[in-house]
Amino acid sequence: MSFSVPSRRVAALAVAASGLAAVLSGAFAPAATAAPTTTSAATAVVAAKSSWFVDPRTPAQRRAEVAVPRKPAAYRGRVRETRAVYRTRAGALAVPMRFAFGHQVAKGQALTLDGRGLFSGGSNTLTTPAKAQLRRLADSLANASKVRCEGYADYSGPASKARSLARSRAAKVCQRLATVNPGLRTSTVGYGSHRPAVVGGTPRQRQLNRRVVVEMTGTRPAPATPSTPTPPPVPPVPQPQVPGAPVLDHVTGVDQGVYYGFAAPTSDGGSPITGYQVDSGTGWETVQPLLGRSAATACRGACGEDLIYASLTGLTPETTVDLRVRALNGVGAGGPSNSLSATAFGRPSAPTNLTVVGDDGTLTATFGAPEHDGGSEVDSYEISYDGGEHWSSADIDSSAPYTVTKTGLDNGTTYDVRVRASNQWGSGPSASAQALVATVPGAPTLEQPELDGTSAWVVFGRPESDGGTRIISYELSTDGGETWRPFLFTDIEPFVYATTVTGLSYGESYDVQVRAFNDRGRGPASATRTITPVTVPDVPTDVVATASGSTVTIAFEAPSFDGGSEITGYQVKVDDGDWAAAVLDGNQIVLGGQTWGTHVYQVRAVNVVGASPSATSNQVVLTEPTPMAYRSEYYYSGGQVWTYVYYRTVPGALRYEAQLDGGEWLPISVEADWVSEQRGRVDDPVCGATACTGDRTIRVRAVTAAGPGNPGNSLPVTYYILG
Template identity: 30%
Template sequence: MTATNAAGTSAASAASNSVTAATVPGTPTVGAATAGNGQASVSFTPPASNGGSPITSYTVTSSPGGITATGASSPIVVSGLMNGTAYTFTVTATNAAGTGAASVPSNSVTAAATAGAPVIGAATGGNGQATVTFTAPASTGGSPITAYTVTSSPGGITATGPASPITLTGLTDGTAYTFSVTATNSAGTSLPSAASNSVTPATVPGTPTVGQAVAGDGQASVAFTPPASDGGAPITSYTVTSSPGGLTGTSSTSPVTVTGLTNGTSYTFSIKATNSAGTGSASAPSNAITPASGQTIAFANPGPQNFGGPTTLTATSSSGLAVIFTSTTPAVCTITSSGALTSFAVGTCTIHADQTGNATFAPAPTVSRSFSIIAAVPGSATAIKATPGDTQATVAFIAPSFTGGAPITGYTVTSSPGGLTASGTGSPITVTDLTNGTSYSFTVTATNSAGTGAASSPSNSVIAQPAPTGQDTTATASASLPSSMHVTANATSGPFTGITIVTPPPSGRAVVKGLDILYIPDPNITSTQIVTFTYTLTNASGTSAPITVQVTVMPSSQKVSDLERPTLWNRGREPDRDQGLSSRVAAWVGGAE
């Protein structure tokens, strides 16, 4: 550098520091402006020329407002904007020489926040879907809401729409769901609403299976089986429809009654099921029925009945048709269709009275009556047989075949005359304190918990007496002659029913002939012998103690004359002495030993 004045120009100074001549930068190329919540992000491209000096910063300026933000590179965020206001932006570049010209304005953007949460409304289920209503949020966040999204729980299934309501599809029938809603604007997606009410998507139920239709008086009762599928929602009702006539009846369970039918007209019926989704298809037609006039049965309870008693129950129908009886307790009682009752045990007997109807009358409602079968007194014992004894009699009998329905607890035997009694639990029973020599007969009664039955027929007559007693006897006999002894002559307690040889004689034979004993000596004895044997007497009361007979037998060779022959002999000749003893006995007593 030199200095000049009037005198002239000075010498040059020393050299300065080195510098580069420069100008302000060129204009940046503005890019896209993107709105945010109270701000905007502005992108740009640096200018083609930095004016010969490095660009040190870029400044973005809003319009309106002139709000600025500076940065070293793109993009630059301008904050402090007012949500809901539309802005454009310009960009300038600065270097050591200064700030260059502003770019053209950017696209217009409006700063905004996310919208508030929508207000949930009602959810309504459908077939595999649900429709959800809602109210827009109070705040849009400064930017128009562009869409609403409904989300299911469970499953996270979504559907989007511009406004309420929105329908979600793809749901599973029978599954309960709730739903929430979000709103979306340029700033993003809002928080979700509260959960909706719970709904269960469903379709109409399947088809019920029609059962038996039963005619009544101007009506019909129709049974059915629910469908295999309820469509995902509980079935609320079933509707039965008549054909002809289209008359209906509704119920929540089987059977369904349809009224208003015309007696004498034939009808069939179909049935449909309804749930919250609607009504399903109709079943196939039922069996055909013809309603008829009703009838009732009058059947009075007969009250307690004696076991085994002859009982006939009666009942009448209002139609005049015959009533049919059946028993539901066959172990206790049975009954014929006409009412003849037979009891088998003590207990409760239950009888049904029915009338099945005809072309004019419908079946009557069953009338059931229960009553007690109570024990009766037993029947009479049979085969009464008395056996006398000493001041007593033993009475045997067969128990009655009819017990009265209760165990027989005892029997009583009563004498006639005298009315003397004895009791026991079975046969035989002995009646004591009778008067010997008096003829008695006896009756038997049986007793159970119901009382004492009728007396039996009288027994045979017997005379109370002791067993026989006899006297020991002595006799003399010749060896060639039998000795006949009327041993009952001096015995007591007759009449006698028999004689029994107890200890036979050691020599000869003792033979019973009627109520006598015939002693036949041994014809071969050569000296006098004393022969002893015993016997007993029997009467209706018993048997005596053994009674002794002692016979003195003398040997003899004398010819037996016809005058000496005992009256018990059955032969007209003297037996041969040389015959054996058995042959001689047979000849004398005719083989009746």
């Protein structure tokens, strides 16, 4: 369906045999017609079926029809006709009302009365031109006994209101027909907005939805055919002349042209009018009268009873033309009509200064009003996000520059945004701009860095989302996001990167974070990973070893630096032996059971990283202790034998042993312990309960942690045998 102004070369000219042009319209438009020839009802039905009662649309227009949608308001885009155009509710053909003028309507035939100019405003009040049209329609229903009026409405308002208004308007039409055609029975129904003839566009462009369809449902009996009277004498035929001058009724500016309407001359000069010519200041040219809906558009709801409508198109917007018309018959051109002026209008130019900014799932378009409104005020704007494939109304502010925001878009997509302005003549050219919908990247993934002295090996992964545009690079922070710096990194796996952070200080904690950025900005930081560089402690100092018997005491000073981590202990090594954990006694290490000889000791500190360098003590000489026996006594009494020995003690001894006459070493039971001397008893397993005789000797040795020491001097044993 098209609502564009037709070309002045395209509209068809229909001229009746009587010489009056019959301009028929799908809209509510008048046309000049000859008085119908009186025929019988049956003859009228045949004539109607074979001539005037036909679908006015072209095959291409019918192919362009769309199915009646269940939800008309959901349809968007340009105006489209549905399969309800020129149809009754039951689907029967309903031709434009003007087609019936001069003909008789037959039973089962229906007529469509367009809503434009039929009623006043949004009411059910018939206009004066509408009443005149219905009066003429009643002539075409002279043989009707019953009609049915179906009311329809547009879907731009509430459904209940549309249904009520449609029914009341249908009732008004039927009531008017019954008034001017007494005896006509009527029925009324209102279908509201459920069967629109037109979808899409604006409510103003959907006037055809506000229609009333009149269907003839009953026929009156045909009147008796009167006898043919004797014709009167034929008067002499006068000589034909050129036709009289038409009367130019109005000229109206439209989109790139003008519409005009004029009345036929009151006299055809005695010869049928064959056409009309128009002069706009460039010479006379043939008038192409507008038919159907084009004529209705030309009269714009104020159609006169007997006017002919035509147009001049292809004019530059805001061009003013002076028009006059004249009639033609077989004799020639008649006199010109009166002259009227009008200015051609146009559509707006493209909106100005269009800028489009993309954000997170959002586009914001800003634009100014067009430089030219085409001679008619801009009444709306439309915006498209797919290069003009689909358009939607732009919800704008009250004054320029206008801003329109669209949400719910896909990040990473570049949209072709177009904006156009509309006035009463339609939409003008669009302004266009492209913009990428994107946001900042997501947060990278960060693993726990690995320390190597004052360096850290940092591994991180690419964010799950790049925000819709390429990630440019990354930034690093070692102070929990207080400061950031760019850095170089390497690929170690697909979308996994690594870098080395140097210049760290031992013992200082660092909160490491990484973030990505693209051309939209910097994204959020990764999780925080805390690192503290540590190393082994410094070497202990002032290591001094002191021996006492088989015990060595090692004194030292702790390291001046613990490596950044608390010292957890110390280790000691004797000569070339193995390192062993040391037990501290204050700030010194005490080692018992050391072997006799010369030794050196090494000490090192330990923390979570490991052991420090070692410090070596002075040489320590451990002399083997030798106890000195200075008295011995041998007792035998009553069958019991025992030996006492007196000896001087040595440091580090754990116990003492004695050897009698070079035999085995026997334990000494200490019976008296003085400051540096002891007396012990030795049980002699050789003598047993029998006294030994002869010279005997005894030696004493000390047993330390290092084992038995060297034996002391050999001492004779003094015998005391008691009776």
